[in-house]
Amino acid sequence: MTGRDGGADLHPIGNSPVVVLVRPQLADNIGAVARAMANGGLFELRLVAPRDGWPQEKAWRQASGADRILEAVSVHATVAEAVADLQHVYATCPRPRHIIKPVLTARGAAAELRAVCGRGLRAGLLFGPERAGLDNDDMAQADALVRYPLNPAFMSLNLAQAVMVLAYEWWSFADDTPSRTLMTNETEIANKAELENFLAHLIDQLDACGFLRNAPKRPGMVRNLRHLFQRGEVTQQELRTLHGVVTELAIGRRQRGRLESE
Amino acid sequence: MTGRDGGADLHPIGNSPVVVLVRPQLADNIGAVARAMANGGLFELRLVAPRDGWPQEKAWRQASGADRILEAVSVHATVAEAVADLQHVYATCPRPRHIIKPVLTARGAAAELRAVCGRGLRAGLLFGPERAGLDNDDMAQADALVRYPLNPAFMSLNLAQAVMVLAYEWWSFADDTPSRTLMTNETEIANKAELENFLAHLIDQLDACGFLRNAPKRPGMVRNLRHLFQRGEVTQQELRTLHGVVTELAIGRRQRGRLESE
Numbered sequence: 001m002t003g004r005d006g007g008a009d010l011h012p013i014g015n016s017p018v019v020v021l022v023r024p025q026l027a028d029n030i031g032a033v034a035r036a037m038a039n040g041g042l043f044e045l046r047l048v049a050p051r052d053g054w055p056q057e058k059a060w061r062q063a064s065g066a067d068r069i070l071e072a073v074s075v076h077a078t079v080a081e082a083v084a085d086l087q088h089v090y091a092t093c094p095r096p097r098h099i100i101k102p103v104l105t106a107r108g109a110a111a112e113l114r115a116v117c118g119r120g121l122r123a124g125l126l127f128g129p130e131r132a133g134l135d136n137d138d139m140a141q142a143d144a145l146v147r148y149p150l151n152p153a154f155m156s157l158n159l160a161q162a163v164m165v166l167a168y169e170w171w172s173f174a175d176d177t178p179s180r181t182l183m184t185n186e187t188e189i190a191n192k193a194e195l196e197n198f199l200a201h202l203i204d205q206l207d208a209c210g211f212l213r214n215a216p217k218r219p220g221m222v223r224n225l226r227h228l229f230q231r232g233e234v235t236q237q238e239l240r241t242l243h244g245v246v247t248e249l250a251i252g253r254r255q256r257g258r259l260e261s262e
Numbered sequence: 263m264t265g266r267d268g269g270a271d272l273h274p275i276g277n278s279p280v281v282v283l284v285r286p287q288l289a290d291n292i293g294a295v296a297r298a299m300a301n302g303g304l305f306e307l308r309l310v311a312p313r314d315g316w317p318q319e320k321a322w323r324q325a326s327g328a329d330r331i332l333e334a335v336s337v338h339a340t341v342a343e344a345v346a347d348l349q350h351v352y353a354t355c356p357r358p359r360h361i362i363k364p365v366l367t368a369r370g371a372a373a374e375l376r377a378v379c380g381r382g383l384r385a386g387l388l389f390g391p392e393r394a395g396l397d398n399d400d401m402a403q404a405d406a407l408v409r410y411p412l413n414p415a416f417m418s419l420n421l422a423q424a425v426m427v428l429a430y431e432w433w434s435f436a437d438d439t440p441s442r443t444l445m446t447n448e449t450e451i452a453n454k455a456e457l458e459n460f461l462a463h464l465i466d467q468l469d470a471c472g473f474l475r476n477a478p479k480r481p482g483m484v485r486n487l488r489h490l491f492q493r494g495e496v497t498q499q500e501l502r503t504l505h506g507v508v509t510e511l512a513i514g515r516r517q518r519g520r521l522e523s524e
Binding site for chain 1: 363412441500
């Protein structure tokens with residue numbers, strides 16, 4: 001969406017989960033995973049038996065500045081080695097079968113990870129190889145599985161997208177931005193008196209130009225205009241603009257009237 | 263995460279939002295966007311002035327089977343033309359400035375889109391070009407902006423990742439999977455009597471082998487074992503395995519005892 005920024009300093013925040021890519025195949029994906037991790041505030045990446053070895057220059061090209069994550073990558077021979085120092089391990093798995101295990105949504109996993117990390121415990125997230133996903137032995141090393149709610153008719157999820165969804169949920173859990181707000185910058189949302197003041201100006205000019213001359217219809221027409229301007233939050237700046245619009249249109253009409261009467 | 267599947271039939275579901283890519287630069291990204299859309303149950307893709315023209319073979323290679331979406335793509339000269347038949351338009355924008363506009367989180371936008379689409383209205387989601395994002399004129403055509411809660415120290419979000427997050431939120435809104443459940447397949451979660459029956463078996467064998475011979479410590483040791491097995495949901499299948507484990511260990515001990523006494 002935008003160019004690179006903040007590559008050098010990604011602002012790590014406290015104890016966050018480790019991302020473990022198990023037998024990843026494509027260096028491009030490893031780079032894209034690092035970028036997604038930085039987006040969501042995850043900073044520690046471990047690789048188990050990457051197919052083409054490590055480091056790979058291609059990864060840096062896809063990381064879009066999340067270099068610090070790639071530079072700190074550790075490589076491990078087995079999942080057991082990669083998770084040895086962790087207390088909790090969650091394994092992403094789109095279609096688990098023949099296994100007895102807790103299954104969490106991505107949001108549920110984020111909530112548990114926040115709780116676990118908040119207690120000072122170290123947690124890890126396992127992601128399987130691009131084509132096959134995690135195998136049964138990988139999953140047996142996890143406390144719980146994570147299965148995203150996604151279209152069951154099309155479950156082919158890119159590796160970096162899988163990391164993105166969990167990183168996004170991890171970040172979102174701690175975010176308290178209101179789901180809808182009005183961005184107003186330097187101006188403020190008008191109060192009802194300011195809105196009424198504009199409506200009085202508008203109606204005054206509409207009376208003057210004859211737009212409201214039909215007396216029986218006038219109350220309904222005024223009400224409809226009022227409904228329209230009451231529908232959303234109007235800012236003081238927008239009201240100033242609207243006052244100007246009405247004034248200028250009225251002056252135009254008066255001048256035209258003067259020209260026609262000359 | 264897994265190989266391709268369901269490419270031919272992506273199970274469209276009712277009225278869902280249109281994704282509009284404004285001046286996209288890379289065909290790879292357009293393909294990855296189609297894949298992310300299919301993951302989240304979005305099916306209609308429109309392009310405004312794609313830099314390298316359309317169609318582009320590269321897009322199909324990144325779509326991982328979401329061909330139906332690419333084949334139905336429409337190309338438009340302007341944003342106005344691309345959104346002409348829509349009633350609601352939301353524009354994704356990581357850092358809006360100097361603009362008076364409602365701003366939604368991705369989750370807030372998904373909730374509104376569900377409501378709007380549920381009323382039979384057509385909605386669209388604008389995504390800007392990879393490097394620059396949407397410009398001010400693009401944003402002026404939207405009802406509201408969407409800003410994801412993500413790490414402000416690293417906002418560089420890949421185009422397909424941006425689509426993925428909203429597609430995921432769109433799907434999640436209508437999903438009611440419990441945030442944590444225990445997958446048990448054919449077996450069931452044991453009740454307390456079944457668990458108690460196993461604990462009695464275990465304690466009986468531990469008494470027999472002398473593990474609990476320290477009488478003052480015995481109650482606490484038994485309680486600790488009880489705490490451990492009560493901690494999570496144990497299934498009937500797991501209890502059968504545990505019964506077998508205890509029995510076989512005890513037989514092993516008895517045989518060893520017999521060998522030693524011979």
